[in-house]
Amino acid sequence: xxxxxxxxxxxxxxxxxxxxxxxxxxxxxxxxxxxxxxxxxxxxxxxxxxxxxxxxxxxxxxxxxxxxxxxxxxxxxxxxxxxxxxxxxxxxxxxxxxxxxxxxxxxxxxxx
Numbered sequence: 001x002x003x004x005x006x007x008x009x010x011x012x013x014x015x016x017x018x019x020x021x022x023x024x025x026x027x028x029x030x031x032x033x034x035x036x037x038x039x040x041x042x043x044x045x046x047x048x049x050x051x052x053x054x055x056x057x058x059x060x061x062x063x064x065x066x067x068x069x070x071x072x073x074x075x076x077x078x079x080x081x082x083x084x085x086x087x088x089x090x091x092x093x094x095x096x097x098x099x100x101x102x103x104x105x106x107x108x109x110x111x112x
Contacts, residue, residue: 008085010058011078019043020051024060027074034063034070 014020023037038048052072055061059078063070 007059007078007081011060011082014055014058014060014078015082017051019048020055020060023051023055023072024074027061027072031071031073034072037072 015024019041022040026032026037034045034049034052037052038045041048052061052063052070055072056063059075061072062075063072065071
């Protein structure tokens with residue numbers, strides 16, 4: 001369980017930054033070079049590379065060097081891990097709200 005938690009921690013930490021979310025959004029359309037990904041951001045390339053390394057370390061993307069260019073590709077497995085965790089949380093909360101609704105309606109029926 002702790003290992004699964006570490007994976008989720010890394011996944012959500014990567015999503016905590018708007019720059020990294022934008023990179024992932026762009027990679028959802030297909031692979032891109034680091035230069036292409038960095039273009040819309042007002043930061044130095046070394047600063048941008050910190051985001052790329054964190055995304056790669058957390059498993060959100062993979063990179064490969066082709067000549068002098070580094071290409072990035074999104075890895076869908078972490079999206080699946082995050083989605084699975086969110087589905088579990090949704091099921092828990094929907095169950096709780098369903099029970100709460102039953103409780104409230106039963107109290108309303110008793111009051112009438």
